[in-house]
Amino acid sequence: MTDLSHLAQTGARLSLRVTSNARQAGLRIEGDTIHIRVTAPPEKGKANAAVMKVLSKALGVPKTRLAITAGTTGRDKTVTIL
Template sequence: MAAELAHLAEAGREIAVRVTPRASRNRVVADEEGGAIRVYVTTAPEGGKANAAVQKILAKALGVPKTRLVLLRGAAARDKVFRVS
């Protein structure tokens, strides 16, 4: 998956994702036609745990350190926007 999303890892790019918490397994799915990115995490959306899990999984898929991903919008929503710093 990292090779497929590596082109999105340029500095300053904003990446919109749709999150599904409490999934059966952690994974990132990219829609090739629409460009939508869905992130599935096993953690519950309590106390920012799901946001941290999404950041970690998305960073791995992009091939960047998780500290380079900044959550811009959607801390309490399923639709989130991250910026690659």
């Protein structure tokens, strides 16, 4: 798993590009965007929950400190660290 703990600062906004229904879960950084692949389907918030789980583990912060502040229903999301 990619270590993103250096980004875990209160108030930081992270730009994400999410791929749901992926064959394999993963995370990589390309420029200023974090690309996250999750195996969960994009229905009933399952993909968003999986994204938050992967991101919280990579950042080393609890899921309760993360909030999707833009793009809850799209592939491009903004997550703010609370």
